[in-house]
Amino acid sequence: MNSEKQRIILWSVAISIVLLVVKFYSYVLTGSNAILTDALESIVNVVASFFALYSIRLSAVPRDRNHPYGHGKIEFFSAGIEGTLIIVAGIFILYQSLNSMLFPQPLMELPLGMVLIGFSGVVNGVLGFVLQKKGKELNSITLEADGKHISTDAISSFVLIFGIAIIYFTGWNVLDSIISALFAFYIVYNGYFLVRKSVAGLMDESNPKSINKAVRILNKHRQKNWIDIHNMRVQQYGGDSHIDLHLTLPYYYDLVQGHDCVHEVEEVLEENLPGNIEVFVHADPCIPDPCCHYCQVVNCPVRKFPLSRKIEWTAENMSQNQKHYHELGHLNINLQKKK
Template sequence: MQRKELRVILISLIVSFILTGTKFLAWFMTHSVAILSDALESIINVVAGAFACYSIYLAGKPKDENHPYGHGKVEFFSIGFEGAMIFIAGCLILFKAVQFFFIPTTLESIDKGLWIIGGTAAGNLILGAYLLGEGKKLSSLTITGNGSHIMTDVYSSGGLIVALLIIHFTGWTWVDPLASALMGALILRQGYRLLRQSISGLMDETDMQVVDKVIAILQEHRRVEWIDVHNMRVQQYGNNYHIDCHLTLPYYLLLNDAHEELKAMEKLVNDSFTSGEVEFFIHIDPCLSSCCHYCQMPDCAVRQHDFTGVIHWTRENVLPNRKHGEE
């Protein structure tokens, strides 16, 4: 999988390098600050692509003594680095836009610039859609983040084309720095979103979509021995997940039988995740008499209370550190 991720990101790097050079050619021809802004943003595509290559290589290294959970967290650094670079580029673009409001330049060859920017926008659209699709299939944060950035470049290029068309047909050169300022604001927003995602991952913020997916898998395939699951925590390392939880089992199970239940739960979740690996650290709790009313064990010789119904597992009763039914 790592080899495929590297191939995808190398394609992104090469295409971004070519498109960036093309945009700077359009700027030299037109002297448009809006085109310069678009070209400056594209430089970030190249720098971020190079950093992404390294982060994918590092994330694919096996666990070692110093990194017992693997190296997958570097992907959050990757998207954080990309977000920071995008944010800086947005600030520079806004600065140049304000500067050109007061010191305008003469625009040239707008029609040629339109064709060039249109071509680069089409190229980025194809590249961005490819990266987002591959990032989803490979569950790669780095590729998905890179694809999101490329798509932002497409949107900004679309706005730039509209601005150049207005300038071409009306001669309103003040539209040029205005378009640059709007692009800068859009780029700042995208940079903030990537930085926010990076910080969330590095701070181990819970991804509730992943939690809901794990709970749904366990709920659908729950075994009668699994009396309840609680105190669940999910951490993401690249496209791998580490899950801690407490599992309540009948207290009279033999150690070998209890171990088989843990293996069955881990295998169930891993088989349901199409990419990446899910590592479980499961703490076993023995059942108490208060568990009897929702325990599904048939013909239990030590049951002290009648069975009243199954408790449906949801994040509300799986995440807290208490057995179901406890206050």
């Protein structure tokens, strides 16, 4: 998997370097500040792709004593670096735009410049699509971040062509700086969200997509003796995940039966989630009242109360640090009376 990630990002590096040369050549021909904006962002593409390559290689290093969860979080750091570079580039582009408004320069060879920028936009569009698709398949935030950035670059190139065409046919050269300034704000906006996603991953912020995916898998393979699952946490380490959860089992199970159930839950998650999955399961014994009311074990030898209803597993109730009996309103009333 990591070899495929490295091969994809190497292609990204090579293509980004070629397009960087094409865009700067286009700027030299035209003298357009808007095209310079696009070229400067391509420098960020190249630097970010190199750092992405480094982070993917480092994330592939096996866990060791100093990094018991592996090196996967470097991918979040990589995405943060890329987002920061995008923001810096956007600020510099804004400065350059304001400077050009005060000191305008003549524009030349705009049709040829549009052709070159159009070519780079098509190539970036295809590359960005492939990177985002592979990033989702391989569960790599680095590939996704790089793909999103390059796709943004492709969109900006096509908008840029439209803007340059207006300048060419109207002769309003001041639009060159205005378009460049608008691109700068758009670039900063996208960079912010990359940094935000990076910080969320480094801070182990709950990821609804990861949790919902795990919940769907557990619901699909749910066994009747898995009375409930709660206190579930999903932590991402780049393309890998670490999952903690509490599994409630019949209290009369011996150690071997309990171990087998725990192993079943681990296998279900490890075999159906992308990347390397590490699962830690804490086994809890059931409590006859109230667990009997939603326990689906057939012919339970110690059942004290009939099954009332099946409780649906959701990301919300499986993430809470309590068994699911609190969802049965009438049981809460009974429990309060007993207290």
